[in-house]
Amino acid sequence: MSTRRTRKRLLGAVAMLMVAGLVSAGCGSRVGASGPGGASAGSCADTSGNSVKIGFLNSLSGTMAISEKTVHDSLLLAAEQINTRGGVLGKQLNVVSEDGASEPTIFAEKAGKLISSDCVAAVFGGWTSASRKAMLPVFEGANSLLFYPVQYEGLEASPNIFYTGATTNQQIVPALDYLKQKGVKSLFLVGSDYVFPRTANKEIKAYAKANGIEIKGEEYAPLGHTDFATIVNKVKGAGAAAVFNTLNGDSNVAFFKEYRNAGLTPAAMPVVSVSIAEEEIGGIGLDNVVGQLTAWNYYQTIDSPTNAAFVQAFKGKYGQNRVTSDPMEAAYTSLFLWKAMVEKANSFKTDDIRKAADGVSYDAPEGTVTVNGANHHIAKTALIGKVGPDALIHADWSSGAPIQPDPFLKSYDWAKGLTG
Amino acid sequence: MQALFSQLVAGLSLGSILLLAALGLALTFGQMGVINMAHGEFIMAGAYTAFVVQGVIADAGISLLLAIPLGFLVGGLMGVILEATLIRRMYYRPLDTLLVTWGVSLILQQVARDIFGAPNVDVRAPGWLSGSIDLGITQVPAARLFILVLAAAAVIGLSLVLKMTPLGRRIRGVVQNRDLAETVGISTRSADRLTFFIGSGLAGIAGVALTLLGSTGPTLGTSYIVDAFLVVVAGGIGQIKGAVIAAFGLGLLQATFEYSTTASIAKVMVFVVIVVFLQIRPQGIFSVRTRSLA
Numbered sequence: 216m217s218t219r220r221t222r223k224r225l226l227g228a229v230a231m232l233m234v235a236g237l238v239s240a241g242c243g244s245r246v247g248a249s250g251p252g253g254a255s256a257g258s259c260a261d262t263s264g265n266s267v268k269i270g271f272l273n274s275l276s277g278t279m280a281i282s283e284k285t286v287h288d289s290l291l292l293a294a295e296q297i298n299t300r301g302g303v304l305g306k307q308l309n310v311v312s313e314d315g316a317s318e319p320t321i322f323a324e325k326a327g328k329l330i331s332s333d334c335v336a337a338v339f340g341g342w343t344s345a346s347r348k349a350m351l352p353v354f355e356g357a358n359s360l361l362f363y364p365v366q367y368e369g370l371e372a373s374p375n376i377f378y379t380g381a382t383t384n385q386q387i388v389p390a391l392d393y394l395k396q397k398g399v400k401s402l403f404l405v406g407s408d409y410v411f412p413r414t415a416n417k418e419i420k421a422y423a424k425a426n427g428i429e430i431k432g433e434e435y436a437p438l439g440h441t442d443f444a445t446i447v448n449k450v451k452g453a454g455a456a457a458v459f460n461t462l463n464g465d466s467n468v469a470f471f472k473e474y475r476n477a478g479l480t481p482a483a484m485p486v487v488s489v490s491i492a493e494e495e496i497g498g499i500g501l502d503n504v505v506g507q508l509t510a511w512n513y514y515q516t517i518d519s520p521t522n523a524a525f526v527q528a529f530k531g532k533y534g535q536n537r538v539t540s541d542p543m544e545a546a547y548t549s550l551f552l553w554k555a556m557v558e559k560a561n562s563f564k565t566d567d568i569r570k571a572a573d574g575v576s577y578d579a580p581e582g583t584v585t586v587n588g589a590n591h592h593i594a595k596t597a598l599i600g601k602v603g604p605d606a607l608i609h610a611d612w613s614s615g616a617p618i619q620p621d622p623f624l625k626s627y628d629w630a631k632g633l634t635g
Numbered sequence: 636m637q638a639l640f641s642q643l644v645a646g647l648s649l650g651s652i653l654l655l656a657a658l659g660l661a662l663t664f665g666q667m668g669v670i671n672m673a674h675g676e677f678i679m680a681g682a683y684t685a686f687v688v689q690g691v692i693a694d695a696g697i698s699l700l701l702a703i704p705l706g707f708l709v710g711g712l713m714g715v716i717l718e719a720t721l722i723r724r725m726y727y728r729p730l731d732t733l734l735v736t737w738g739v740s741l742i743l744q745q746v747a748r749d750i751f752g753a754p755n756v757d758v759r760a761p762g763w764l765s766g767s768i769d770l771g772i773t774q775v776p777a778a779r780l781f782i783l784v785l786a787a788a789a790v791i792g793l794s795l796v797l798k799m800t801p802l803g804r805r806i807r808g809v810v811q812n813r814d815l816a817e818t819v820g821i822s823t824r825s826a827d828r829l830t831f832f833i834g835s836g837l838a839g840i841a842g843v844a845l846t847l848l849g850s851t852g853p854t855l856g857t858s859y860i861v862d863a864f865l866v867v868v869a870g871g872i873g874q875i876k877g878a879v880i881a882a883f884g885l886g887l888l889q890a891t892f893e894y895s896t897t898a899s900i901a902k903v904m905v906f907v908v909i910v911v912f913l914q915i916r917p918q919g920i921f922s923v924r925t926r927s928l929a
Contacts, residue, residue, distance in 0.1 A: 278854050281754050408897075437898060439854075439858050441845075441848070442652070444776075444779070445645050445890055445898070448645060468849055476779075477776060495754070498756060498850060498851070500758075502759065502765070
């Protein structure tokens, strides 16, 4: 009797879960569907008054909150600064924040909500490539704009997205150039098992083949992998000159602790990372990463008046113990770039902004950046940095001038035949 | 040959980590039948305990040794509070417990995020636990050796408590036949609460140990909860020795598969092995024979 009752209850609960799933899926598809039909949805933004709404869409909960919360903080700082300096075209910015909850489907759903029910003029946010790929059709369908602030794997150029982080030829290629210059003849590739590291490693292997660098091994760990004993054993056994690390998230902590415990040092076998910034060093433990290399376009230690003002403003708003990092700076810059585009176009309309975008530049904390109107990426300077004993990253090498974005690596001979 | 030994060490070490994470669960899920999804967050609480203790006592060695009993206490107290407020009301309703404790786990993650901030925090390892110990044939990271010893101590301690003390006899009595135990005058309520205290406390110890190897952040527990359940289910409900064998078995399997294939494939292969194993032996490696009808 009692078992029958529990089974009934179990079935009931499962049915309830399924219904809930269907309902939310229904909502999701409705949002997607309203896109193409509602071309007006993109222009429902009300810009007649003395304020204009913009949307911030970052994960404030879930596994990605650790990184995306910092981007949200710097976006809020940028909005505050723009407002105190008179707004955009004289209009104050009215921020609507939404939580993407580390789920690509929720990103798509919330993007739809921001566009068609909050009627925002533009959306800023996203972090993982999965979240960007989920939002892309929503923005293209509604002909609205997304500003995406994180370095990524390239091979994309949507007319409705502006990419203010680095594409591969502004981060990974310079890192490889640097290693080659240092005489590195062999590499071991370690990455998380998803689209960014796999695509990045494909490019690294093509580069290595053309430049006589031997790839001694290639290992992927599932996202959230916590035990790196085996992978570090393989790295140690292979004896490469350096390790190229595209791990993402918490895995970096476990990897670097294991790496150090296994007796591997930055002097003997340096690790170049593309996902570790100032923010992550505290969590990994300074002792475990000091002396290791990173590839970015911005470091807190950049010595310029613009950066000093940015760092000071950020610490003033959020506390002296906070640090600034590349994605935060790219997000901060994205809001100012949007402002400059709107002011150049003298309009908040997507089509006008797109037309005005080419050549818009901004004196950002990382240096002067310029929008490329053809592929919606921005020209940035690449910096290879070394983690210092002060837990900050210090640039060891610079590309000197901003590198033109080339998301499809068309200008590189070795990259011919690469596809996403 | 050296690779073989270093993989053997990696497997044993992974097994000891799984064992530490699963030992408390073997008690609460295995013995009491409570599916506690918040077990992972007790692990997280233990890890943050280590962080807080290190904030007070700067010496990494002393603070680590002190954090172990404190982590046990923090995890245990959280477990007792959860038992007294929620789980007590839903014994014999496993599905409801699963949903409710999952909700609790999400709440606890957010609480940790609000108290300690979203980024990971750093718990420094003491000098004597960084680096490797040379065994001639292979090198063993000192931190992993420490965890292996700690896991062994936890298993021995738990078995002694369950076998030798009146308290342990009461717990075992309640597990084997709740009605009969109640009839002979054992307070099943207090036995339940004690079991939960010990089980959750062991999660706290696991959390302290894990700071030596991985990240200390709000989502620390979610990385271990599934593996911990796998160990308990494969080991057989209600048996500590089952959990021990299952933990080391899974650890060695994962290390072996991972060495010959990749980390992702190894994970899949381990799952396949467990599924096949449970088809053949649904009750796990060991099972308790009881006369109760449950």
